[in-house]
Amino acid sequence: MNKLTLAAWMIGLTVFGTAVYADVTIQSPSEVNGTWKLDSSKNSLTDKQALPREDTWVFKDGKVTILHIPREGKYYDQPPVAYEVEDGKLKVANVGNSRFENYTVVDLDATKMTLKGKFGGYYYFSKK
Helix, strand or coil: CCHHHHHHHHHHHHHHCCCCCCCECCCCHHHHCEEEEEEEEECCCCCCCCEECCCEEEEECCEEEEECEEECCEEECCCCEEEEEECCEEEEECCCCCCEEEEEEEEECCCEEEEEECCCCEEEEEEC
């Protein structure tokens, strides 16, 4: 292999070899049941710094409640909203209207979960 070909391969691996996530397809809402601490979020995978978060998401009986949301120096809890699994993704209702937020499950195991929002934001959770 000549040096030019080797250099092209190395550049290609560097450019295209960044972290790649394969989506996890979930079958039922019970797969995410439990209390999940939102540790951090990023606007995209290429963001250098993750934003620390303080809220906790509780998935139980087809409802999700977001607790301890910081706002203007105080904390509040969001009322429970319905969530479901549609095409292997989480579909979470918005408070006060009929719209939904769709999340792709990027990583899920017994202690960690990563969700990707429809606009590319990543949410990193640890199980409580």
